Amino acid sequence: MTAGWVHHLIIAPVVLPLAAGAFMLLFDERRRALKATISLVSAILLLGIAITLMSLADASAPGASVYLLGNWPAPFGIVLVLDRLSALMLVLTGILAIASLVFAMARWQRMGPHFHTIFQLLLMGLNGAFLTGDLFNLFVFFEVLLASSYGLVLHGSGPLRVKAGLHYIAFNLAASALFLIGVSLLYGVTGTLNMADLAQRIPSVAPEDRMLLEAGAAILGIAFLVKAGMWPLSFWLPPAYAAAAAPVAAIFAILSKVGIYILLRLSLLFFGVEAGASSGFGSDWLLLGGMATIAFGLIGVLASQAMGRLAGYSVLVSSGTLLAAIGIGNTAITGGALFYLVSSTLTISAFFLLVELVERGQDTAAAVLAVTMEAYGDEYEDAVDEEVGLAIPATLAILGACFVVCGILLTGLPPFSGFVAKFLLVASIFNPTGLGASAEISPTDWILVALIILSGLSALIAMTRTGIRTFWASLEGKVPRVLVIEVLPVAGLLLLCLLLAIQAGPAMRYMEAAAQSLHAPQNYIKSVLAAPRAGGGGGESR
Known part of the structure; x- marks a missing residue:
């Protein structure tokens, strides 16, 4: 629908980070x-x-804008x-990339070689995975982002990081x-890897080949479920992320969402209401697996003593909630x-980001002692007495405020976007609308x-316990040295969550429109298969 230079921007999220990453290799x-x-x-x-x-x-709806390479x-x-x-995921990736890079400029970029080049290649893989229209190139971009993530997960070395990183790589x-x-x-069953073409051919697959088709889809789904962190395929995720x-x-916070994105995209495109005998294939497993993942994640949140692992298990809770929503499969949810x-x-x-700033002022022995006190009572009460009367420094006050906001968001309490999101999910379960x-x-x-x-509730308990132990009953008086460049990304992301809650109406209208398009895949299929070549139509998509 859109001609001119704007249409060519569709390839820019892939080309730009590739060019930037390659260009940086020219410098020492x-x-x-x-x-x-x-x-x-x-x-x-x-x-x-x-x-x-x-x-x-948004302007191209209800269809899609298609860019024909070559x-x-x-x-x-x-x-x-x-x-x-896909546009929503590109914006989310860009926001997280800026926050991560600004934070890394303080000191993390010096902890290993070629950090920025690998980071740009990760962005290329992410953006390509969100934009590609065929399974072959989805695999290519999937491997690019995975190969880049292997380098990043080991960035900074250290025995714990190497051990967790090797598990991450193996899985x-x-x-x-x-x-x-x-x-x-x-491909053996349908003879094509183009997503739109696959969706068009799946309803007409011969009955004797349908079992093979569904077996291939199930195996493909398991690959994405590993990335999404569905239980029991998720044991690698909390240690690696922590x-x-x-x-x-x-930036890894969005990697698990790559699996979610692909499962959402392909389940509605391949196995929607028009998929014939395979309609709804795998939805029950996604629902049950998602609920099992939520249960596993909330238990992990309650059991976590370290904030890094708490954050890792929060990723599983998020993934489980989204997988269950995909399994229910109606437009509202x-x-x-x-x-x-x-x-x-x-x-x-x-x-x-906040976890690293808070834990910078702690030492391992003090953390172990705090857990011991929590488990066995006041035997070590004298160790805390020497801190009584100390004023809370401004650094700790700022970190504490950010911690409280994170706790509110993870718990789902007002006035931030976490409450709005959970309210919308629960309301859509009780008042389903649209297809499915x-x-x-x-x-x-x-x-x-x-x-x-x-x-x-589990997030509330865990965050309250961790906050009290870290900010109110800390066993060491060391104040972490935090730079403005490190606090800004944390504050910026939290302010975006507040803005998302304030602008929940316009944001939700966009989300609902995206959901309606996903549940009506015929517009996507028509846009891709009917996209004219540049010589005949100026490279436009209709």
Whole structure:
């Protein structure tokens, strides 16, 4: 629908970080200030481009904007497809990238070689995964972001980081192998890897081949469920995220959402109401798996003594909630789930950054002593007496305020976006609307609502306990040295959560429109398969 230079911006989120990452390799590693400047400028430009593309996607609705690479028509050539959902994920990626890079400029960029180049390649993989319109290039971008994440998860070295990083690499390599197997089976049955073309061919698959088709889809789904962190495939995630460097963990908050995005996209595109005998395939497993993941995550939150692991298990609670919402599969809950996705990702990213600042002023022996006191009573009361009467420094006051806001967001209390997101989810479960809606509230729905409420209660208990032990009953008087450049990203992400709550109406209208487009995939299919070549139509998508 849109001609001219704006249409060519669709490829920019892939090309720009690739060019920036390659360009930085030309400079000596000791020129960190120059590399940091290039990387940050690239991230800022990416966010500006993503916001522009969001406006383009909104204007192109109900269809999608299609970019034909090499000017080959679909399904024969490579296509990039922009709709409301992919544009939303691009904006979210840009925001987290800027926050992580600003935080890393304080000291983390010096902890290992080629940090900024690897970071830019990660952004390239993320943006490509959100934009691609075929499974082959989804695998390519998936591998680019995974290979980059391997380097980032080990950034800074240290035995704990290396151990957790090796587990992370092993699990994700297994997921990559499953990805290839699943894609091969789908191609063997349908003869295509273009997503729109696959969606068009699935209803007409012969009955004798349908089992093979669903087996391939199930194997492909497991690969994405590993990335999303669904129980019991999630044991690697909390240790790896907790051990990663703070800016790395902050951008990793969106990596689990890559699996969520692909599952949401493909489940409605391939197995929606028009998929014939395979309609609704896997939805019950997503619902049950999501609820199991919430239960596992909230238990982990309650059991966590270290803030890093608390944040890691909060990722599982977020993923489980989104997986269950995908499993229910009506339009209303999909819109609420998208709002929750944005809110929870911003919150967890800010929390990972905050954890490093807070724990910088603590030592391991004091942390162990605090847990011992909590378990065995007041035997060590004299150790705290010497801190009585100390004034709370401004640094601790600022960190404490940010910690409280993170706790409110994770718990789902007003006035921040966490409350709005959980309210929308619960309301959509009890009042379903749109495609896939059922007038009857099942026992499974009640269990899911109970788990959502219990996850908030567990976050409240864990954050209150951790906050008291860290800020009110700290055993050491050391005040962490925190720079303004480190506090700004945390405060910025939390302010965005507040802004999301204030602008919940316009934001939710966008989410609902995106959900309606996802549940009506025929517009997506038509836009991709009918996209004209540049010589005949100026490269426009209709």
